[in-house]
Amino acid sequence: MATLQSLDIKRRSATTQTPPTVRTTTEVAKLIDVSKCIGCKACQAACYEWNDLHEDIGINVGVYDNPHDLTDKTWTLMRFTEFDNSGNLEWLIRKDGCMHCEDPGCLKACPAPGAIVQYSNGIVDFISENCVGCGYCVKGCPFNIPRISKADNKAYKCTLCSDRISVGQAPACAKACPTQAIYFGTKEEMKVHAEGRIEDLKERGYKNAGLYDPAGVGGTHVMYVLHHADQPQLYSGLPKEPKISPLVQFWKGGFKDIALFGFGLTALLGFFHYVAKGPNEVARKDEEAAKRYSGDQA
């Protein structure tokens, strides 16, 4: 894997220039096999460790999720669900975090040039120095992932360890996982690996086992192997058919260009109206009439 640098940027938020295309890097992906996860939170600890993040001490409300939600300092979170599968209790544990969408809603919504980039290997990264803290990425994301820091008004989320990957290392979470529930490699390799796992799960009776690589966002660079791929919502509300909201598509699509065109057109119509029709001026006779009228009244 080549070092990620500006020439590897495939997409850049709020930018209309063509990105560099002289080289492409292989698309990478993280594959999270939910069926192998034991909920040890080593991935979460590794994420804090590698990224040097320290979550605040929280409050125990009687659930395993700790902290209770993703935060500006918690970029990955184990979410625990107890699922009653016709009398059989299943403990569905999903490592939540940025999915690194091929069509990232955050990037589409971002108004700050270069605050969100997508590398040609598929990683979606926040470039903090360009972030303005507007929270549009939160509205753009179909997975409810980015969090705005109250301390510095910047958005944070999983980087897929872009700093590690750029020097040929696997993400910290994948490295730390004791059951190898997290794999990392090229997207193609991960799909092939998932097939084997899904076959295995099907043999064990999970007839709806499958790969979560949602097409609505162009596929993702973090994929899940799910025992119940027909019901991803079971896994702490993983969306069944995620896509960028039509509201965001409208707001961040052609509308902003149409609006600017409309402003320009209105101003031009005014200008040409003036050129064609001229000013509407008060004539001498209007002043005289006004005086006559006032005189009559007085």
Place this chain on the structure above:
Amino acid sequence: MSDEDRGNNILARYTAGARINHWANAIILILLAISGLALFHPGLFFLTDLFGGGQETRAIHPWFGVAVIFTFAGLFIRFVRYNFWNSDDTRWMRHVGDVVNNHEERIPEVGRYNAGQKLVFWGMTLCILALFFSGLILWDTYFFQYTTIDQKRLAAVIHALGASGIIIILIIHVYAAIWVRGTVRAMTRGSVTGGWAWRHHRKWLKEEAAKPSNDD
């Protein structure tokens, strides 16, 4: 040459208070529009430099919005009583072609404001209300936890539509003031000539003339 030298009648149209209120509103609304446009279209992001940068623009834009609510409320309270729609306005609307073609003589007499001005008034009011409430929903610094993400998305769309609407109304408002000569002085000096009132707001002139005069 002053109007007195020309022998024109002069009518008071806006008090000093109304003028200050109008221009305070105008200045803040323009700052609001510039800071908003900076975050609306990538091509206008450079406008954030006027406010000290992207973070600063993002932080100050909603406060301009709060300020506009107060300045616009002042204007609304001052002028709402003159802006209720009546049958003159419906008649005026049928002559809109004569209006844009400068055929003032074919248009029925109007009072203090014509239908076009009233539409600007109500259009601005509607847009500002929509922008204010959708803006609160988008103001994550203070109000993030009160709405769902889907509600915020809808608010973003309403905010963009409202902003586009008010900017177009603003352009029309400014152009009309330039096009109809003798209008700008109403807001800069507070007065208009008798001829201006006779030509554009004859009913208003007659109402004013019927009032008991103080100065002569």
